[in-house]
Amino acid sequence: MANTSATGGYLAPTAPVPPDDEDLDNLLQELVAGVTGLPGEMVRPRWQPTVPKQPEPTENWCAMGVSVQTNDSGPAIQHDSVGDGSDTYTRHQQIDLMCSFYGPSAKGYAQRLADSISIPQNGEQLALNGMKFVSASDIQPAPALINQQWNRRYDLTLVLRRKITRTYPVLNLLSAEVQSTTNSVPPVAATTNIHQ
Numbered sequence: 001m002a003n004t005s006a007t008g009g010y011l012a013p014t015a016p017v018p019p020d021d022e023d024l025d026n027l028l029q030e031l032v033a034g035v036t037g038l039p040g041e042m043v044r045p046r047w048q049p050t051v052p053k054q055p056e057p058t059e060n061w062c063a064m065g066v067s068v069q070t071n072d073s074g075p076a077i078q079h080d081s082v083g084d085g086s087d088t089y090t091r092h093q094q095i096d097l098m099c100s101f102y103g104p105s106a107k108g109y110a111q112r113l114a115d116s117i118s119i120p121q122n123g124e125q126l127a128l129n130g131m132k133f134v135s136a137s138d139i140q141p142a143p144a145l146i147n148q149q150w151n152r153r154y155d156l157t158l159v160l161r162r163k164i165t166r167t168y169p170v171l172n173l174l175s176a177e178v179q180s181t182t183n184s185v186p187p188v189a190a191t192t193n194i195h196q
Contacts, residue, residue, distance in 0.1 A: 004169040038061065057146075
């Protein structure tokens with residue numbers, strides 16, 4: 001059983017956590033495939049434990065992955081006194097999603113992503129997951145010479161923001177004994193008992 005503020009020790013969040021790791025990768029893969037029109041299997045995670053065979057130079061595809069997650073400083077923590085009580089922790093995070101497009105239409109797919117991500121309906125889909133599109137970087141050519149043949153590649157980074165909310169079992173304060181002393185001369189000491 002998880003600790004609460006009554007038991008002492010470390011506190012883990014009790015509410016569902018926002019998508020991270022594979023869940024976040026899957027969510028972003030659906031985003032890129034959905035707004036570019038590339039088939040889902042042609043939008044691949046950039047870093048995989050087992051590297052699959054790279055598609056032929058004649059095929060259009062994308063490698064994508066989160067390159068940076070930046071947390072805002074100073075999260076908000078608010079106590080909710082409903083029931084036994086809990087603390088709600090809220091912070092915002094920037095996610096940089098690096099996308100590399102390959103194939104004969106690589107630049108076109110990169111431009112399609114940069115354009116389509118701004119469409120309000122696509123923004124609504126992001127909002128369902130607590131995310132918002134902020135900006136798209138310049139599209140940069142990054143061709144590679146493989147087997148004496150230049151392979152087309154264009155890189156683009158999307159900047160997304162998301163709100164992270166977690167709930168911690170910080171219980172309501174039911175009673176306390178508070179001691180105070182004034183700065184007056186002579187000092188006056190007092191003890192107050194607080195009960196809910």
